[in-house]
Amino acid sequence: MVHDVVIIGGGPAGLTAGIYVKRAMLDAVLIEKMGIGGQIIVTDLVENFPGFLEISGADLASKFEEQARKFGLEMKTLFEVSSIEDNGKTKTVKTSEGDIETKSVIIASGTTPKKLGVKGEIDFTGRGVSYCATCDGFFFRDKEVVVIGGGDSAITEAIYLTKMAKKVTIVHRRNELRAEKINQEHAFSNPRISFVWDCILEEIVGKKIVEKVILRNVKTNATSELKTDGVFIYVGLIPNTAYADVKKDEWGFIIANDKMETSVKGIFVAGDCRVTPLRQITTAVGDGAIAAVSAERYLEKL
């Protein structure tokens, strides 16, 4: 049996693509390596997806899932993709649970925030530890936060956080930033931002929520404590795209045009795992809809 579309990834992008392809009466299956919902499941409170004043990420994911199910989308969890074989008019999606034959593929497998791997990091995720200032910054109004990282994401998001937090401390393991010069200048001239150089995060400490961080100076090896209400970690995102043999940027994000077409005919991409200026639920659902319509038009012409 050859499916019309296989959607890889059960987050907002994949589920929206699923809703659209099923409404177009295509035969589709969505496969997900973990549980349906994707990254938003770990987001405590979503306030910036239009239509919901306040909703937990998990509840929003359930609603997306229910809607995809209503239109008859078949969903399979715990299917991990190892590769996609391009046979021209058909593709073979190789998974942990066997091969799936399909005429087209929508890749929506998202990203994984790079973890630091320090003590307290996992325990306090959603309780002071965050990987997304645009998502969670608003909860730190008039509070103090620490940002870990020295690249463009860390600096841009630190500047963003100064609009809410009263103090933002950037902790970087080197004595200079990697970020664009103009971003650096803005950070340096921002009175709410201070820097701790040559330091790495060693531990995140608190009772129910984050209370302080323990830092270690990589030159002197001395440790120090810093009181804080939040820790934003920007040491990179890892796109979940290793299995896909399509054109990517140097970090592995998939390159697509505005129709979500990748470099391989019949393979489309949507959401966080593509090269895009913003990674939000709003942008994921937009991408998912476009990828679905593009897949449908591709199948129509096949």
Added chain:
Amino acid sequence: MVHDVVIIGGGPAGLTAGIYVKRAMLDAVLIEKMGIGGQIIVTDLVENFPGFLEISGADLASKFEEQARKFGLEMKTLFEVSSIEDNGKTKTVKTSEGDIETKSVIIASGTTPKKLGVKGEIDFTGRGVSYCATCDGFFFRDKEVVVIGGGDSAITEAIYLTKMAKKVTIVHRRNELRAEKINQEHAFSNPRISFVWDCILEEIVGKKIVEKVILRNVKTNATSELKTDGVFIYVGLIPNTAYADVKKDEWGFIIANDKMETSVKGIFVAGDCRVTPLRQITTAVGDGAIAAVSAERYLEKL
């Protein structure tokens, strides 16, 4: 007083941009020439915006509006924009209610479907008359529909409708189509599509819902009746962009890059009025979020 951002248009794109700019603590005002909500207000039932199994367009618009208001977005209705003056670091938005000074502008003023201007068209809108197959096609499962138009939109959407409707009749005022050859071929070879050539729609007739259409042959001047459950009108969309002096395509849709930046620094665009492969609520909210974040970064560097 000079605002940080003026958002033009109160549909899904503008309201989402509003939510995002207010969460970034910017000073913003949204202006709308009619009522808040945009085009979706006339959509009877929305089933393809993730998060809502079934919701009326008007109810969804209310939810978007409430959320924007919660974050403190100032909204002004019955403000019609006549032009945007670019003074470099500031812009003057000239409106029917006076001038508004701002550092940046997000254009989200949408489109207006071209009306045929025939009898019954307005009365039956939402009760059999539609301008969007992706939105409403699903409601015509196993029914008969008429598509008016001969361009790519009409033909693509007619093909889309064959997945639901049992019969699709394309009525075109000429004896050949304007659409891409490959689209034409697919339509001609589709057993569910038939054509009525050289005819224009003269009247849409029914009691509570559409029951039939009256056609007139432009060559013989003879009229004929055709029973139908629905009429999809694709005689074009008019982007509401006449006031904006930025780069556009030949139809007036605004050209932007993936950051929603137009050809004028500090002027951004989101939603249906830009050049984009798909015009849906999903894509509008994605665009709105990106335009807002781009405006914020622009202001940061100003």
